Amino acid sequence: MSRVDATRGPEGSEGAEGSGESGYRFGHTELPPAQADALRRAKRLEVVTFLYMLTCVTVVFATAGSSQAMKTAWVEDSLALVPPLAFLVAVRLGRRRPTADHPYGFHRATGVGHLTAAIALLSVGLLLAVDSAMGLVRGEHPPIGTVRLLGHTVWAGWLMVAAMVYTGIGPFVLGRMKLPLAEQLHDKVLYADADMQKADWMTAAGTIAGVLGIGIGLWWADSGAALLISLSIVRDGWTNLHYATTALMDERARTFDDERPHPLTRQVDQALANLSWVDDSRSRVRDQGHVFHVESFVRPLSGRTPTLDQLEAAADVLRELDWKVHDVAVVPVRDLPETIPDPG
Template sequence: MNDINADKTIRKVALIAVFTNILLASVKVTVGLVFKSMAVLADGIDTSTDILTSSTMLVATLISRRPPDKEHPYGHHKAENIGAKIISFVIFYAGVSLLVESTKRLITGQYEVLVGFWPLFAAILSVGGKTFLFIIEYTTGKRYKSNSMVAEAKNMRNDIMMSSLVFIGVALNKIGLAWMDPLVGIVMSGIIIKVAWEVFEENTHDLMDGLKDEEMWIYEKVFEACQKCGALNPHKVRVRKVGGKFDIDMDIEVSGEMNVRDAHEITKCIKKHLCETKEIYDVVIHVEPEANDEHEPFGLTKEAFEKGKKEKN
C-alpha cells in the first residue's frame, strides 16, 4: 500500500482515538466527581492525557510522512520518535501525580463507600473503549511501521488493565471495602510509570540510531548480498532506521584491475538483492581497490559481526 493510503489510514485512526478518548474522559471525570470515586476520577484524568497523546501522535505521523527537503535530506521520520518521547513524558507525569494523590488519600483516610451503578458502568465502558482503541492502533501502527502509534497503543493496553482494576476496586468498595478505591489508584500509578519508561527507552534506542537484537538480521542480509555479487571484504557496514526502514552505508573492495563500469554493476547487484526485502530506505556503497590499506574505525566487518553473534549466544 502506498504512502498516501498509509497517511489516510493513520490519520483516520488517530482521529478516532481522539474523539473516543474525549467521550470516555468526559464520562469518567463526571462520574468520578459526582460520586467521589478516586479510582474512576484518576482513570478519567489518565484518559484526558490520552487526548493529548493521541493529538501528539496525529501531528507526529503527519510530519513524519513529509518528503525529504533541503533541511531534512533523510526525511522527517524521526518526528514519530519525538512524538513518542513526548507521549512518554505525559504518561509519566500522570502516573506520578496519581501516585501522590492516591497515597495521600489512603494515608489520611479520605475515602468512602460509593453509591449508585454509574461508577461500575464508567469502568465497563472504559474497558470496552480502550480495548477497541488498542486493537485498531496496534494493528495499524505495526502495519505501517508507525512508532508513535505503537507507543499510543501500548498506552491503551495499559489503560485496559487500569480500567479493569478500577472496576474491581469499585466493586469491592461497594461491598464495604472503601479503602480499595485509593489503593487501586496507587496500583494504577505504578503501571502508568512502567509503561512511560518502556516507551521512553524504546524510542531513545531509535533516536540513537541503534538496532534491536531482532533487527540485526539485516547485517546478515548485507554480507550475503555481497558474497552473491562478488564483492570483496565488505566492511565499514553501518545500518540505521529511517522510519520503519533500513538505511545502509558500506564499503566494498573489488579487483584493482576492474573498470568503473564493472565495479558499478557489482554495487547495482548488491542493491537489487537488498531491496528484495522491501524494508530498505537507501543503500550507499563506496568502492575501494582490493587490499586497500586505510584506517577505517567505524561500522562492522563480517568477521566482527560473526564474533558479536557468538559472544551473545
C-alpha cells in the same frame, strides 16, 4: 561510494502524497499497496480513537465523584489522547520530502512523537502515584453517595462501574486492531498507542474493583486501585521513554516493538556477500522513523575494484530487500570498520 534514494519517483511539492499505485509516501519512499492500505486504516483508527477517548474523558469526569481511582482513570483517559494525536501529526510531517535544512527528510517526527507521549505518561504517572500513595497513608475514606436517575435513587458507584465498562471495551478492541498495522508500517508511535490501549481494560477493571471495594466498606480499595493504575502508567511511560530516547540516539535498527534487533541488518550483509565481487561487509542500519538509512562498508575481493555500475547494482539489491530500505550508501573499503559488530 554510491548513495541513492530508496525511490526515484518524480519530485513533487513538499508534503504531497505522491503519485503511483499507492498514492502514499514517507518522504521519497512510496509505500507498497499493502502498507498504503495499512496507513489509511491506521489513520482512520486513530481518528476514531481520538474521538472515542474524548467521550470517555467526558463520561468519566461526569461520574468520578470523590473516587481517587476514578480520578486517576480520568487522567489516564486524557493521556490516551496524546498518542493518536502524535501519530497523526508525525505521519503528516513524515510525508514531507527532504530539504536543504533537512537532507534526511522528516521521518524523525515519529521519534519526536514517541518521546512526547512517553514524557507525558511518565510525568503524570509519577504525580498520580505519589497522590494515591498519600491517600493510603492519610487513610482517606472517599464517600460515594446516591443520585436521582429517571425518578429512581441509584448508588453513584453503579454509574462509575458503567462508565468504566464503556471506557474499557473500546481500548481493548482498538488496541488489537492497531497492533498488526503498527508492524506493517514499522510505526513505534502506533505500537505504543496500541500497547497502552490493549492494557487499558486492566485499568477499567482495577477501577471497578476499587469502586466496589468502597461499596462493601474497604476504604483502602479506592486509593489502592488508583496506585496500581498510576504504577501501570509509570511503567508504560518509562518503557516508551527508554525506547524513544535510544532510537533518537541512533541505536541500531530494532523491530517495531523494540524486542530485538531488526533482521534487515543481517539480510543487508547477506545480500552483499552474495555479490561476485564482495569479500565481506559490515553495515550500519539506522531507524529514521518508518524507514531505514543503510550505510554498507564493503571489502572487495583481492584484486577486484568495483565499478560504478556494480556499486549502483549493489544499492539496487539492498533496496529490493524491503520497502523500508530508504537511503543507501555502499562504500568500498580496504578494511572493515571495527566499530561495527558482525550481525551474525
